[in-house]
Amino acid sequence: MRKIVGVMGKGNLATAFEIDQAYQLGRLIGENGWVLLTGGRNVGVMDAASRGAKSVGGLTIGILPGKDKTGVAKAVDIAIVTDLGNSRNNINVLSSDIIITCGIGTGTASEIALALKNNRKVILLAPDKLTTNFFTSLAPEQIFIVDNPQDGINLVKQFLENGDI
Amino acid sequence: MRKIVGVMGKGNLATAFEIDQAYQLGRLIGENGWVLLTGGRNVGVMDAASRGAKSVGGLTIGILPGKDKTGVAKAVDIAIVTDLGNSRNNINVLSSDIIITCGIGTGTASEIALALKNNRKVILLAPDKLTTNFFTSLAPEQIFIVDNPQDGINLVKQFLENGDI
Amino acid sequence: MRKIVGVMGKGNLATAFEIDQAYQLGRLIGENGWVLLTGGRNVGVMDAASRGAKSVGGLTIGILPGKDKTGVAKAVDIAIVTDLGNSRNNINVLSSDIIITCGIGTGTASEIALALKNNRKVILLAPDKLTTNFFTSLAPEQIFIVDNPQDGINLVKQFLENGDI
Amino acid sequence: MRKIVGVMGKGNLATAFEIDQAYQLGRLIGENGWVLLTGGRNVGVMDAASRGAKSVGGLTIGILPGKDKTGVAKAVDIAIVTDLGNSRNNINVLSSDIIITCGIGTGTASEIALALKNNRKVILLAPDKLTTNFFTSLAPEQIFIVDNPQDGINLVKQFLENGDI
Numbered sequence: 001m002r003k004i005v006g007v008m009g010k011g012n013l014a015t016a017f018e019i020d021q022a023y024q025l026g027r028l029i030g031e032n033g034w035v036l037l038t039g040g041r042n043v044g045v046m047d048a049a050s051r052g053a054k055s056v057g058g059l060t061i062g063i064l065p066g067k068d069k070t071g072v073a074k075a076v077d078i079a080i081v082t083d084l085g086n087s088r089n090n091i092n093v094l095s096s097d098i099i100i101t102c103g104i105g106t107g108t109a110s111e112i113a114l115a116l117k118n119n120r121k122v123i124l125l126a127p128d129k130l131t132t133n134f135f136t137s138l139a140p141e142q143i144f145i146v147d148n149p150q151d152g153i154n155l156v157k158q159f160l161e162n163g164d165i
Numbered sequence: 166m167r168k169i170v171g172v173m174g175k176g177n178l179a180t181a182f183e184i185d186q187a188y189q190l191g192r193l194i195g196e197n198g199w200v201l202l203t204g205g206r207n208v209g210v211m212d213a214a215s216r217g218a219k220s221v222g223g224l225t226i227g228i229l230p231g232k233d234k235t236g237v238a239k240a241v242d243i244a245i246v247t248d249l250g251n252s253r254n255n256i257n258v259l260s261s262d263i264i265i266t267c268g269i270g271t272g273t274a275s276e277i278a279l280a281l282k283n284n285r286k287v288i289l290l291a292p293d294k295l296t297t298n299f300f301t302s303l304a305p306e307q308i309f310i311v312d313n314p315q316d317g318i319n320l321v322k323q324f325l326e327n328g329d330i
Numbered sequence: 331m332r333k334i335v336g337v338m339g340k341g342n343l344a345t346a347f348e349i350d351q352a353y354q355l356g357r358l359i360g361e362n363g364w365v366l367l368t369g370g371r372n373v374g375v376m377d378a379a380s381r382g383a384k385s386v387g388g389l390t391i392g393i394l395p396g397k398d399k400t401g402v403a404k405a406v407d408i409a410i411v412t413d414l415g416n417s418r419n420n421i422n423v424l425s426s427d428i429i430i431t432c433g434i435g436t437g438t439a440s441e442i443a444l445a446l447k448n449n450r451k452v453i454l455l456a457p458d459k460l461t462t463n464f465f466t467s468l469a470p471e472q473i474f475i476v477d478n479p480q481d482g483i484n485l486v487k488q489f490l491e492n493g494d495i
Numbered sequence: 496m497r498k499i500v501g502v503m504g505k506g507n508l509a510t511a512f513e514i515d516q517a518y519q520l521g522r523l524i525g526e527n528g529w530v531l532l533t534g535g536r537n538v539g540v541m542d543a544a545s546r547g548a549k550s551v552g553g554l555t556i557g558i559l560p561g562k563d564k565t566g567v568a569k570a571v572d573i574a575i576v577t578d579l580g581n582s583r584n585n586i587n588v589l590s591s592d593i594i595i596t597c598g599i600g601t602g603t604a605s606e607i608a609l610a611l612k613n614n615r616k617v618i619l620l621a622p623d624k625l626t627t628n629f630f631t632s633l634a635p636e637q638i639f640i641v642d643n644p645q646d647g648i649n650l651v652k653q654f655l656e657n658g659d660i
Contacts, residue, residue: 001571035573068589076496077496077497078556080558080586085414086283087413089255090251090254091577094563109281113275117271118251134298138270166406166408169408232580237331243408245421248420248580249421251578255413416609420585436608436609439608440605463629464625468599
């Protein structure tokens with residue numbers, strides 16, 4: 001079975017920095033032969049990570065909230081159509097062997113919280129102090145902080161080598 | 166249609182203080198003739214709020230995560246069986262006209278985040294500083310802080326009188 | 331905990347006969363003090379059963395497919411907002427102690443099949459021959475046929491007296 | 496975006512004939528370069544179709560009902576973990592560009608009905624008379640009958656060439 005890395009972050013409100021970081025993450029995930037999973041929409045972090053992974057021939061999954069493929073990112077290979085609205089966020093985290101986040105919003109916060117609730121590890125990429133402190137206080141052993149995409153990927157490799165995920 | 170107030174908080178890990186606050190909330194919700202909605206399990210805040218509401222003859226709904234009524238709180242009148250696991254958290258917040266939280270954990274954090282994502286107002290009862298700051302930073306106009314159950318209920322009344330919910 | 335009877339059938343395409351039968355079912359469910367559960371929309375069988383139950387002061391639950399209360403039947407007391415689209419059909423049947431159907435369409439067929447899959451009993455009210463034969467062939471011990479609303483209600487009473495539901 | 500063909504049928508109760516047919520379907524789907532989607536469990540039609548697709552190097556998706564990968568078919572490449580129980584049946588059909596069924600049970604019947612409700616085409620492979628008649632009566636323009644796996648695949652090709660799916 002293929003290993004799946006989920007990348008999560010804001011849609012329309014993502015910053016240029018977050019979009020760049022997401023693209024780098026996607027590219028590195030593709031280069032490592034892992035499958036990229038995102039929320040599948042053609043905006044923000046989801047779109048950028050998918051483009052990054054496709055730029056190196058990676059495989060990309062998008063878990064869509066709507067009832068059809070309207071608004072899917074062009075770089076998504078496999079669209080899973082849920083018609084679950086925000087309940088699909090729980091599928092995003094359950095289906096990911098590990099989650100990396102880029103930036104924070106209400107949707108991303110729900111995904112981090114659901115990931116922790118479901119005993120998943122979450123890597124926060126360049127988070128603000130408040131996000132770090134809040135989620136670390138909830139589940140200190142499941143939250144990991146990295147400064148740049150490469151460090152995030154190195155952490156995923158280490159977890160895989162140790163059989164932690 | 167009946168107005169529904171959701172009370173959310175920890176299950177097994179709820180503190181004695183939180184359980185007491187949840188009981189008071191449930192009682193006040195029942196006294197005001199609103200319907201109480203919780204996650205429905207027979208532990209922690211869900212159980213206490215339901216008991217509080219029943220103590221004054223209120224109507225209680227429990228949105229259960231499992232595939233049957235196993236583990237439902239005794240004070241739940243109407244059990245909605247979802248078999249959705251933690252995806253049911255999104256139904257908890259969508260079905261509540263307003264949400265009041267007692268304490269914080271990963272499940273409750275997911276509910277607050279999903280409520281904000283879905284444009285619901287959330288009243289945090291006696292939250293710690295970190296929880297207040299984190300969620301206020303995400304959605305300042307949707308987060309309200311109160312010190313005690315009666316103040317929470319007064320805020321709900323005010324929202325209803327103003328047609329805000 | 332209150333006993334819940336689910337009434338399911340077509341929405342916009344319901345016939346006048348089915349709407350009349352659904353109204354009678356709702357009225358009888360209300361008179362017996364059971365809670366009525368439907369898909370909650372303001373059309374067809376859902377709407378008619380809810381009106382029937384309210385006409386005698388019964389309590390009515392509507393499990394809505396959308397992300398808010400748009401299109402809810404006026405006679406629904408408690409709206410459960412799921413944003414699950416047709417996945418909410420599984421919640422309809424899991425939350426009902428027993429299901430009675432009025433007429434058949436693709437949505438109702440999915441509910442009967444899901445009810446059988448989840449080991450629920452289903453009473454088909456005045457079904458056509460094909461519907462009877464198809465579902466009886468799938469789960470002969472869970473399908474019951476009645477000719478009129480009163481006979482359906484009598485069957486529910488008998489199941490309750492025998493502790494079958 | 497990759498085209499996805501869903502193959503659905505019984506789990507533990509599948510017959511040897513159905514398992515053989517499912518294997519052939521999976522193999523042909525893989526040979527055509529389409530993605531195979533199933534319910535993902537290591538039994539019956541889901542397992543056989545996945546093995547067939549993998550035997551020719553096809554890509555296989557499994558949409559699992561549980562909260563982790565327990566019980567996943569070995570031939571599944573990408574496991575989507577839903578924790579939705581039977582509500583995941585709606586995701587199976589929404590995510591498939593077209594559905595082919597092998598045999599009939601309550602779960603498969605729910606998937607056919609949900610597929611029709613969501614305006615999907617469904618190809619019934621060697622169905623019994625009752626299944627054919629029942630679903631044809633519900634949605635005559637969406638139900639197609641074939642006698643063997645190759646004819647089913649030919650129909651999918653034709654739909655794709657005509658832009659029907």
